[in-house]
Amino acid sequence: MSDIAVVLPDGSNLTVPEGSTLEDVAYEIGPGLGRDTVAGKIEGELVDKAAAVSDGDRIEIVTDQSDEYLDVLRHSAAHVFAQALLRTHPDAQLTIGPWTDEGFYYDITGVELDESDLSAIETEMESIVEEDYEIERVIRSREEAIEKYESEPNPYKLDILETEAADEEEISFYVQAEFEDLCKGPHVASTGKIGAFELTNISAAFWRGDEENDTLTRVYGTAFESESDLETFRAQREEAKERDHRKLGSELGIFSINETTGPGLPLYHPHGKRILNELSDFAEELNLEAGYEPVETPHLFRTELWKKSGHYDNYVDDMFLLDVNDEEYGLKPMNCPGHATIFNQQSWSYRDLPVRYYEDGKVYRKEQRGELSGLSRVWAFTIDDGHLFCRPDQIEQEINLIIDNIMTVFETFELDAEVALATRPEKSVGSDEIWEQAESQLEAVLESGNIDYDLEPGDGAFYGPKIDFAFTDALGRKWDGPTVQLDFNMPDRFELTYTGEDNEEHQPVMIHRALYGSYERFLMVLIEHFNAKFPLWLAPEQIRILPISDDELGYAYRLKNELTEKEFRVDIEDRSWTLGRKIREAQDDRVPYMLIVGSNEAEAGTISVRDRKEQEQQDVEVETFVQHILSERTEKRLGPDFLD
């Protein structure tokens, strides 16, 4: 038998006999590792330790010390769930049950389940874990497998055999006690390895994610090696719930969504509008510096425009249409056609380009009802929308400028960025040449900026490639963020031109970009990221003055005037509460700075400063404090840091 070579994670080659499995490879490396092997990875894909390796494969061994071990464990937990389910609900049919980032799920059918059923299933799972059944990989022939699922019958498993496993003659099953499941693995050695688990949720899913297919019941759960890991998970979930922007948004007077005024149509309260204004000013500052010209377009256009732009053909289902004197109008779902129309009102020289327009443009998209949720999915939202028109040779420089600004935004809020380059999809417009040029320019920008990015082949828009940015917030959650999109379609449809050096007409490239994405979604991310403890410059109420008694009200008002003159947002707590109560309320309202003034301060002309981080200092000169917060605000520091 001849030998083959596999590539280990450190880059070295290991020679093993042909036909070796991952487990064999592990024993080859060392007997300890061999014994500890749970699963492995071949070319990055998590597989059973019994998987055969081929010449040149990059492989990894997974033990209970590996990051991937948790995925394996959760996959097994899904099986334990399925086993318990079949014990308590013998009529249930299994479909698929993979692991996820958060845990696992199993899609099932044939039973009616609601949340009250879960605890009984959990109890059964407990005993399966306690019994510590060995989990065995069993190979059956294709015929055997088909026969099994034809007799049950289980059309979903048959479907899997005919699609994913179509080329396999040896079908792997995993067996624990009386339970067996068609599954490619991998799994832990026995059910007892699952230290802690919980069924978290029950919902619905479509078979293979297609709404044309059957609706299945999906049970979500999670599993960990230890009870303490599960406790940590629960604590994080609680924390996320506490930070929910819908809860904080109404508690703190930021926004509300009212049943009478309509779904997906947020109403911004004064505190919300203050935050939006600050965000808008910040974007404007960056945009003006980058050479953008503010423009403004109405919320409503004749559908003639939407026919010209292509939205009427491709997007009409998501548009709000109105009949006005027998003429059809549509609320704008995007700002680009308006901006393209402005560009087209005059003739341009190659010297004029790039032309950059931007607008905080409110758009309306009639999304599916079931999608609406807080500020993350709404019908009416505002994009800090910029469109620029440039020559093909300017793409790289322009994209660089945009990315700089987007990165400034991420840095200002201390959000981490994840970047993806989405390339040409199957259905697209524009020549091969221009696509190749555009994609390579985007790539060059990312490479030269030393930006880590994922490639998402075929994920671009039909009119051009794009760079997508995602925010990772303080709790490690990922949110869709701004995008930069090249567009070869709109210039064509609007017959945009400029006169080149050669005195010929040329077509400019259009770039769509936003720094925040939409204000709605960005505000949501900020509320949850900061737990509504906004940096001073963003905080809707920056300072609250707490007089000890009514005797200090006069001094409090003089202080307030002084700070208001410097354009700080200041309130006085003048209710007849105890100081403790006033502090508690200010703390709950997440006000960055509290100024406590009693008779001592009023006489000395000083203040006691307390911040929401529970730091405190007495006898502070007002001027010292003002100088500090001026710089804290200007520099957009996260703070409050006067007392640090």
Add this chain to the structure above:
RNA sequence: GCCGGUGUAGCUCAGCUGGCAGAGCGAAUCCUUCGUAAGGAUUAGGCCGAGGGUUCAAAUCCCUCCACCGGCUCCA
């Protein structure tokens, strides 16, 4: 849009197999003028999401809508 769940006071929630709509917080008024995370008393607040039905009687049972929540699919 699809599946499941939930709608009771401004907020958080009790209210069982039908029989007089409740609590805490908040609000208002009064007392208290207070030194670092909730001072006290009193009062007001509800077409029980909307419409229809069953019943002597419906917050409670049934039907249809609407909204919200958790997912699926889609997206900023």
